[in-house]
Amino acid sequence: MWCKGFSPGGLTGTFGDKTEAGIKQFQEAAGLSGSNVNGIATPLIIKALLNMDAFRLVSSGDAKIRQIQQELNRDYYKWIGLKPTDGRYGRDTNKALIYALQVEGGIETPNGTLGPSTQASLPTLAPGSKNAVYVRIMQYCLYCNRYDPTGFTGVFGNNTLTALKKFQDFCLLVPDGYCGKQTWMSLLVSHGDKDRKGEAFDCSTPITQARANTLKANGYKYAGRYISGGEKKRITIPEIELILANGMKWFPIFQKSGNSLSYFNAKQGLDDANECLANGIKYRIPSGSTIYFAVDFDAMDGDVTTNILPYFKAIKNRFDFHNPRNYKIGIYGARNVCSRVSDAGYAVTSFVCDMSSGFSGNLGYPLPKNWAFDQIKEYTIGSGDGAIAIDNNLFSGRDKCIDNMNNLTVPEVLNNLFKAFGFETTVDKLNWEQKVYTENEKIVFQAGNKVSAGSGPMVISLNVKECKIETSIIDNILSELSWVPVAIEMKKYLDKIANSIGEGSIAIGYTYDEVDGIGLKIEVSIEVSKIPEFADIADIAGTLFAGVTIFPKDFNEDLKEFVDIVKQVSSTLASAALGVLAIFLLIDAAKLLAGTEVVVSIIDFITALIKIIGLAPASTELDVDVIEVTENDTKQ
Template sequence: MDVMVLQTQRWLNRTYGSVPTFGSVEETGSTGWDTIYGLIRALQHEEGITDLVDNFGETTMALCPTLKLGSTGRVVTILQGGLWCKGYGTGAADLTANFAGGTEDAVKQLQADAGLPQTGIVTPMLMKAILSMDAFTNTWSGGSDRICEMQRALNASISSYAGIIFPCDGLYSRSLNEAIIYAIQKDIGMDAGTANGAFGPTTTSMWKSAYPNGVSAGSSATAMVKIIQYALYCNGASYDTGTFDGVYDSTVTTRVSQFQSFSGLPATGTVDISTMLSMLVSYGDQDRAVTGLDCANTLTDSYLAALDSYGYKICGRYIVGGDWKRLKVDEFARILAKGMSVFPIYQTNGMEESYFSYNQGWEDGKEAVMNARAFGFPNNTVIYFAVDFDAMDYQVTNSVIPYFQGIYERLQKMSCYPYRIGIYGPRNVCSRVSDAGYAELSFVSDMSSGFSGNLGYPLPVNWAFDQIDTVSYPVQAPDFVEIDKDVVSGRDSGASVAFPIPDTDYAGGESLIKVNIGNDEIPVYANMDTNYPFVKNQIGSIKKGQFYIARASKDGASWAPSYRKVIYKKGDGALATGLIIVSNTIMGGSFIQTGVVDFHSVIFNGSDLEVLNPDEDHISGLPGYIAHTVHKPVAAMNSSGTFIKTIPAGAKIAADVSETGYSHPEYLICNYVNYGEGNGWEPITSSDSYFFVDVDLYSATSGADRAIW
């Protein structure tokens, strides 16, 4: 508790407590907005304003008197209370109504701390700065003396021009960013009445006119070079030029090149308008050419042709949401066929703090993985989870970080599907979640330039995509495609291949997992034919040691060869469907394909295959069941397709048939699990008598690659 602040609070309540619309302030002895607002309302009352508000606005400024040595009255007392709240003593043990030497000394010290001439005179602009929560010393955790140096120099240069005294607290924030832009506007000759601290179209145009060739080594534009040095430092201490001296030397050239390279700009060492904007505006130069995009539109062939003509190479698409928004399997194939890659975005809501919690992250982590798996995104793909609101720092701490912790821990539990975590959101949110260890890469929503988490924060060090603008491209009149432009850092190349479970008619029909243990490859055909030789268009083959999924019932007419519809893995790693010939003679429902056995009748030992005797009991106490060893973590699902748990490597699973789930033919039906350590065989849970295990068909090219042997 600060005794001087407590005196100020008591004086305010005692003096103005009966004034209509003044209200009261809490008497805590701690400075806060409640006390500052009380001082502002007190000043307004002394100015003759009757409708008191918590804002030092234009009217309050216009009516505020200038105070100096010898001034008296309650406005002086308000000034002294403001100085006390900022930690400046006035040389007296109590508030007075007299502007004496102690008060003048306090004002001069504050002016020195703010980089202003030490006149001891309190102008209305200085009074506004005093009656605020702005600090003028580096008292904050994480504050930088170099930033303080910068802030004081800017106040000395542009406070009269801007009509603002900026804080000198050692922190890069929205106000410092604004001060630097005011300095630019002053340098390029913008009228003070037009200047606003925002790098808009007028500032951009005037800067380009003032510096048509940019600013480079040897430049005599000392003021602008100093601004460039400020902007570099604010984007990270690694861009520190050593001093703010306005000299564009080799160090400045190197730092500019490093910043350009980090930001996805040509590393020329010359500051052009794109570099200037990238240093000070979250979205940078919105006219710059980019190769990335994200959108909520289904990308048709005509849309993709248009986007391809504009140079787009990578696309962000949603893997959840309504049909209007969500990626489609055939769309995914179209995008890849066009030579573009895809990065997945997960967003069901994410537009307000109430959505975010650990439990929500736990659920979203599972849903994201299962949806990514269904679309066929390869292992190690980064999924970007959206934080699509202007999250304050405390909201990041209380809600957003726990949400990502839930995602992280859920994906750790589902390590059988090794997807990686990314975050979509404002700069500060991305950096904080990443620093907490819960996101590897950031997709930055820099297009939302007004978000508090973007202004005054550098681009996250792990940025992969930087969203800078929404644009529309004509397709065929009156049609157009609307997308968001994304700068690409190269940290994430997206998915350039996909391994979706093929769309087949397996749902509702029994399927079996089969293994080719013969020496010959099994041809796979596209079509049955009613004419001899009853096959048409070979499209692939099932090699020795590979396993595949086949319908248990045969296809084909009674007079034609017996076929089976299969899912198999092609040479390029993708899953595909086709037909194999089982027999040229109708033999009922059983397979007589030479060299083929059921999955549960074979043990994989490295690359070797050992066929078991189906008449023997292979697990003691479980007649008819065969044990398979888990060599990579696998996902166990219940009959509803809901993830139960990850079965770790080293465990064993037991199956009595090689039958798969009807609607998910890539899952083997199992009955028991044995985690080792003498625990014995047990159901997966107390309520599930059987479960389904992903047989890892995607990575199955040889026995050693399989998740289950």
């Protein structure tokens, strides 16, 4: 009793008046009434006291759900025992509602399963119905599905009618205000009536013309196909073209595995996000499309907290970091999984695996508010070459699906590369240049179809693979500069550029112009062969590049002196030092153009940088005596 929150008056081993009073309090909390609140610890009471269920309203509970639970215990305890009265709708309450219908329908052996006999016993309720017991159970069901009839009165009035129609409309039932078999099933079982015909489907089988004919003949308009996984499972460009040519649309699903708890963690989320973004471009998925990440196993609520949410948080962070096509995140999974991930802000729409009605995340949970596809039945349609195994899905219209192929253009690639630098550009042709003047500097943007690394003797190149920069000496310098606030920002900046490239290189160096003096340049390049859509275009080959050169105005002489200083160091270290300064100047320029305040002055930063590489200036004005050092002397 103590553990349940009811006082027995002490741990005396004696069943006295206080223990009897505590038993009565428990019986009332469980929903019993009248002669059943008698202070007697019957086997029914002892069983309820010894299980792990809560009979007090918990902090996350709903008082009206608790009322439903108490009334079900009151009226049906002979069949269901005493179910928790904690105010949370879940498996126990869901099954108790089915027991109630079975008892009222005269089912000989109630079992809490909505089978054929139970379905056949369900009445059709209409506004004004006098069948108060069934109306009350319907009102319970509506409230548990987030539609409030404003009371559990057993009267089918206007408020109940409004709630019922809204529920029917949400579930794609005919909103006629009559509670018949289909409505009862949608209220109580995740898949509802499995024989309802959907307009969407998903499959792991490639769609051929013969299969497309079968799908169209059966009224299907929206195809769910995989953009990851095994070769036989993945969609292809010709298949996308076939789907669109047949007047259908499609929605992409990302699933490499996702069928066990151990798969899901933050690192896997980051890896999957990177691959997904790359595949989005590979399969020419248009900007703004939603891609569904799959959670294809029976995840318990605790699993969502420990593994699923960190996985999707990593995906969301990656998509927010750099996502040129503004792809949106969708989730495939059980109701509770979809709802919790969406409520956390990590997914915009849900693809619900409702046909798995026994999943713990489906039984006793309402359909997610943002559902786009509701998977309710697996079956095979067609015959011969046109036969295809599919999952039948209801289609809500929240995801409009894809009706075209976004052929990536050269200007789009180049503008996306400049966006990674932090600049909004208007590249409109293959070979392009633009000059921008600010109060402090001249900025030259260049892009095209040739390699044009920074000129001068000191150039460093960073290789990028799988959206990551291979370890370089620049990392060491940035680590030593960690006390400078902007250094952390610079590391993120480089990572963002790497994410935009995917696979390619970053070249950093300096150039000299007789008018503008010394300029520092960063250039990113991608091999055309790494961009699938360009591979077969004869007039585009080699490398696409985008470069930004900064020519400081007021401190050009200081910059020249800095270059002279780092020449005294080995070429690798000098190049790295110039690279770090170039990154700083780029961030500085991007902030100036965006109207954002720059935190660290360029002179202070150069001074700090010289100290880091082992050359101590005499003053912050860079009036320095050059000290002869070797690379070994300057290692930090």
